[in-house]
Amino acid sequence: MAKKTKKGRITIDRELCKGCYLCAWVCPNHLIEVSDKLNQKGYYPAEFKETDEKEENHKCTGCAICATICPDIAIEVYRG
Amino acid sequence: MEKKVFQRPKYLKDAVFHYCPGCGHSIIHRLLAEVLEELDIGDKAIGVPPAGCAVLAYNYFDVDMGEAAHGRGAAVATGIKRILPDRIVFTYQGDGDIAAIGTAETIHAANRGENVTVIFVNNGTYGMTGGQMAPTTLPGQNSTTTPGGRDPDRDGPPIDLSQMLAITKGSTYIERTAVNSYKNIKRTKKALTKAFKTQMAGLGFSLVEILSPCPTNWKMSSVDAAKWVDETMTKIFPLKVIKDETGKRIDN
Numbered sequence: 482m483a484k485k486t487k488k489g490r491i492t493i494d495r496e497l498c499k500g501c502y503l504c505a506w507v508c509p510n511h512l513i514e515v516s517d518k519l520n521q522k523g524y525y526p527a528e529f530k531e532t533d534e535k536e537e538n539h540k541c542t543g544c545a546i547c548a549t550i551c552p553d554i555a556i557e558v559y560r561g
Numbered sequence: 562m563e564k565k566v567f568q569r570p571k572y573l574k575d576a577v578f579h580y581c582p583g584c585g586h587s588i589i590h591r592l593l594a595e596v597l598e599e600l601d602i603g604d605k606a607i608g609v610p611p612a613g614c615a616v617l618a619y620n621y622f623d624v625d626m627g628e629a630a631h632g633r634g635a636a637v638a639t640g641i642k643r644i645l646p647d648r649i650v651f652t653y654q655g656d657g658d659i660a661a662i663g664t665a666e667t668i669h670a671a672n673r674g675e676n677v678t679v680i681f682v683n684n685g686t687y688g689m690t691g692g693q694m695a696p697t698t699l700p701g702q703n704s705t706t707t708p709g710g711r712d713p714d715r716d717g718p719p720i721d722l723s724q725m726l727a728i729t730k731g732s733t734y735i736e737r738t739a740v741n742s743y744k745n746i747k748r749t750k751k752a753l754t755k756a757f758k759t760q761m762a763g764l765g766f767s768l769v770e771i772l773s774p775c776p777t778n779w780k781m782s783s784v785d786a787a788k789w790v791d792e793t794m795t796k797i798f799p800l801k802v803i804k805d806e807t808g809k810r811i812d813n
Contacts, residue, residue: 501784502782502783503783503784506787543566545566545567546743549747550588552578552584552585552587552591557565557567558565558567559564559566560566
């Protein structure tokens with residue numbers, strides 16, 4: 482029987498993000514990248530990238546480490 | 562069914578922080594709001610913001626706030642707590658505020674055992690005024706007033722205020738933590754919870770010193786600043802419980 486793993490997802494508010502990239506540094510699965518579009522403040526915000534299209538291959542577990550270290554509360558975490 | 566597991570805490574207003582990218586103040590604000598929510602004391606809390614980067618803290622916290630003159634947070638908190646003893650009173654101070662201009666007020670408040678909680682944010686520099694040397698600047702650390710690094714022979718060694726407060730008879734709980742990694746952030750939250758519980762039980766003066774990265778004035782990237790706290794700052798300011806006389810009088 483396949484081991485059931487918890488799946489999660491995060492949302493990053495582009496306008497709240499100030500581009501410190503602490504989230505990208507701490508993400509255990511390296512799922513956060515730098516956006517190539519500026520936000521209104523002029524920062525390149527962090528972006529959540531779940532590359533695999535199949536839902537069962539998604540790597541984000543919703544551990545919330547990124548949200549815990551985010552200084553600007555730009556990240557919200559969903560699990561389920 | 563998908564569940565939201567992390568969101569903005571109840572006692573933080575829906576305002577964008579004015580702090581620089583990667584600043585520890587924002588993380589500490591959030592932790593404080595989370596602790597107030599978890600202990601269910603936000604509605605009777607009164608905060609005292611400092612002069613410094615966090616001078617506008619009242620724009621972010623959805624609790625009562627009363628601004629203090631530069632460094633006088635502990636004195637103002639003393640007054641508030643003595644008039645309104647059923648309230649939870651905390652001060653939020655930086656190293657320039659608490660360890661330079663406000664040293665006297667802080668030491669005497671601790672010595673009298675005032676039943677308040679002090680949050681001492683130590684980033685080793687004067688952030689708001691542009692990165693001058695603070696009392697807590699590390700030996701060899703560059704600042705605009707110590708180009709080439711702080712020389713302990715010329716400028717004196719960094720002051721360890723928490724240790725000084727620990728020898729006063731009135732202080733009950735003093736811990737030093739940091740907000741540069743997930744693990745340290747969790748520890749900081751635990752320490753803040755314990756500090757507020759100390760006050761709620763009426764045990765006396767509690768203080769949490771938090772080492773906080775200041776990437777702008779340290780002239781580093783946010784990630785390098787977070788690493789620098791671990792590699793350099795904790796050698797001078799080790800993370801530990803400096804004093805804990807709460808014993809079994811509060812549950813952890």
